[in-house]
Amino acid sequence: MSKLFTHLFTPYQVKRTEFRNRIFSTGHDTYLPQNYLPSEALTAYHVARAKGGAGLIIVQVVGVHESARYTTDLLMGTEDACIKPFAKMIEAIHREGTKVFVQLFHPGRELLGRPEGVAQAAYAPSFSPSERFRTAPRPMSLAMVEEIITGYGEVGRRMAEAGADGVEIVGSHGYLPAQFLNPRVNRRDDRFGGGLENRIRFIGEAAQAVRKKVPADFIVGLRLSGDELDADGLQEDETLAACRLLKDDLDYFNVIAGTSASQGGAIHIVPPMLIENAYVAPYARKLKQAIGKPVFVAGRINQPHEAEKVIAEGAADMCGMTRAMICDPQMANKAKAGATDDIRACIACNQACIGHFQLGLSISCIQHPETGRELDYGVKPKAARAKRVMVVGGGPAGLKAAAVAAERGHQVTLYEKDTQLGGQARLAQLLPARAEFGGIITNLTREAERSGVRIVKGKTVTPDFVASEAPDAVILASGSLPQRPPAEIGDDAHVIHAVDVLKGEKTGSRVVIYDWLADWIGLGVAEKLASEGVDVRLAVNGLSAGMAIQNYTRDAHLARLHRLGVKIIPLMRLYGADATTAYFLHTAAQEPVVLEEVDTIVLACPNAPEDSLTRTAEAFEHYLIGDCLAARTAEEAVYEGLKAGMAV
Known part of the structure; x- marks a missing residue:
């Protein structure tokens, strides 16, 4: 074993379950299930990471109630018929020496699926509309709340019978358990609303419902955002207070950041590359100090030396390195052998992992397209x-x-x-x-x-x-x-390509970027020039700048352009330019738009082969x-x- 990672490759035990190292794969959507059950492709995907040395794999969300079907991709555990397919997958992972947890899930108001071709009704603790998915949820009746809690217990039982080592209640990212915790979302006046002791009751009773149905050594954990990083989301002090009261109900806590409920909070579900590495570790440290229970952490822990530091400093006991293993399934084995130069490091582009899921496609990786295609390219x-x-x-x-x-x-x-x-x-x-x-x-x-x-x-x-x-x-x-678009561009117009800017060519002080691609190039060049003091207008041939790229990446960059004062003009098609003016057509209205006082036009347009x-x-x-x-x-x-x- 490499002397570089002595803490990372020390075994760790929760109850009677021992993990061979401190590396785990967090629960994440893959679009590999079939008919709401594990498939051969999903099994092959997880087995590849188990063979690669992961200590623990937490299988993606499993719905605990019919109202939990937030996409057509999730797994469902509401019928005993699911036990055999789960058992087959779990046994295959176990054969490689990796332990298995399964996530128990209800999204509450964070619902985007159309399983019957129409928007389904969302349910939440109270009538608290969610701005990101534009849902206006129906308040849950007391009977429905109790039915869902029973569902947690029954699905936990099925996962135990399938051979899982534990289950994880998903309260992270503003999903249903977090909605009960949040006083700005939960305005109930029954035993599940009001003071903190009542607002934690849903999680506590869900955990107890599982415990009643599973063996004593079966593990029950909770995933929660340390801070939802949104003005109306759970704040750090609220999360810590809740976890202190819940610590005796749970065997471990898995901490992350962000919320699905807002554009700004959602970028932390799968943080893009502009987010600092291992940035959730400080939350994990505070939680570990507050509760004295096992704490897992994730959030841009892409390299083994980052995970080693987190474990060595006592910030957490296990490190989630999901995208690191999407990019390189053998990451753990390579790190253990000291072959760090051979690790294919994740670049947090989000394009083919979460980006594929949001397009309804199976998971992959732009650097390692074998991911998600193990049945075709695994050998x-x-x-x-x-x-x-x-x-x-x-x-x-x-x-x-x-x-x-x-x-x-x-x-x-x-x-x-x-x-x-x-x-x-x-x-x-x-x-x-x-x-x-x-x-x-x-x-x-x-x-x-x-x-x-x-x-x-x-x-x-x-x-x-x-x-x-x-x-x-x-x-x-x-x-x-690079190619110029079919526009009437005068000889006196200063027109250059985005690649010219990156190669160091100077622009004037007033720039219009014609962003036909609507991807990261226009966003990036706009930020580069604006940060250098240039007045930038970003004219996009589309509804939004960055509309062609994964939305967490897009939204993070849009926030930066907003802070820099970049003006974004949508639905623009360039049709002419002269020394000081750029002429556009508004593609929806089919009317001209004239931008004056222009020194340079920068083109972010399609290339030709x-x-x-x-x-x-x-x-x-x-x-x-x-x-x-x-x-x-x-x-x-x-x-x-x-x-x-x-x-x-």
């Missing part, structure tokens, strides 16, 4: 015949294709025209609060090197060079090039991937790299 078979493979382009697509092809036994040479690898990711990391995005270059380069790829930098590949090398297969990953070698490649087995095929994002580039590497 990479050796090639029947080793081929000489030429990869043109050292961006994310080319690096992934080269790594996978070499891992399968091919002789792979990657050519990059620049002296550095990374393609457009090298520029993306220069934007404010996006430095971690550069990790995709480090991680994919390391994959390629470990697989034995020969990397040649500073080499422009020409048709003659391809012919002289005569490879068995060619993978074109040559990227894309750089596919000049296509005809040459057609003489060989060939593949076009990433932006060379069609300009999109790093996710598509890496996934297509995986597929090309598997196909060659």
Whole structure:
């Protein structure tokens, strides 16, 4: 075992259950269940992380009542027929030496699903509308509250019979248990409302209902936000006071931050890269000192050295490293072996993990598209015949294709025209609060090197060079090039591309950004220029800046632009420019909008494929991937790299 992580890899025990280390996967949505039950894909997903060395896996939320169906993705535990499918999954995880908890869940008013094609009625302790999902909940009757509490007990029993080591009542992020705790949401006048002793009663009785149905050594815990980080959410002192009164009802407390109820609070459900690493640890420390019970913590703990510090300093007993293991299922094993340079570090982009869930897609990772696709790509078979493979382009697509092809036994040479690898990711990391995005270059380069790829930098590949090398297969990953939109732009207009700004080209003091992409580029360039004192107007060809990216990432950046005074103008299409004026069309009203006193227009517009070698490649087995095929994002580039590497 590595001497770097002596605390992280010390076993830990709750009741009679011992975890082999302090690393756990928090409960998180995956869109891998089928018919509200565990599937082969969900089992394979969790088994991959168990094989990777996780000490504990907490399986995603399981509904305790019919009114808990907040999406079509969650698991349901309301019928005894669920026991066998859960048992099959839990047994598979246990075989790898990992313990298993299951989350017990009711969202209350935080409801967004349409299981019958229409908005379902939401229920909450009181009539307290939720602004994020626009729900106006019906107050729960006393009989319904008691029925849901009974549901916690019955689902806890089923999970125990399925072989789980424990269950976790989900009160984090403003879900139903937290709604009972919050005096600004819970205005009941019965035994579940009023003073704190009454407001904690729902959680206490839910825990007791479970205890009555499970063996004595079965673990019952609670996940709660230490601070919901919203003006109307639970505050830190309220959470601490509640946990002090609840400590004898529960075996451990799992602390996180934020709430689903507001845009600002929701970013902490899966915090983006601009949030500090391990930022919830101070809450965990205060809670541990207050209750003297086992405390788990999560929240941007991406690297083993961060988790080691949390455990060594006594802030918590277990560290949730969920996205770290989404990105690298073998993270724990690599850390234990001291192979830290081989860990594929999460960059907190949120694009294919929570981003996929919010699109109704199964979980994955832009750096490791094998995640969520374990049944298809969990094993990479050796090639029947080793081929000489030429990869043109050292961006994310080319690096992934080269790594996978070499891992399968091919002789792979990657050519990059620049002296550095990374393609457009090298520029993306220069934007404010996006430095971690550069990790995709480090991680994919390391994959390629470990697989034995020969990397040649500073080499422009020409048709003659391809012919002289005569490879068995060619993978074109040559990227894309900036293009101007079809607008009437005068010679006296100062118009540049977003990439020019990142390369250091100066703008005037009054800038309009034409943000056709509505992604992180327009947001980032706006923040960069505004923070340098430039007057910035962000003209977006869409309903909102950042509408094309995951909403927690978008909303965090929108907050920063608001503080900087950036004016955002939606529904704009550029159709002309001169020395001091930009001319737009409002795409909904189909009416002109004129922006005056403009020194520079910055374009964040679609690129065109750089596919000049296509005809040459057609003489060989060939593949076009990433932006060379069609300009999109790093996710598509890496996934297509995986597929090309598997196909060659």
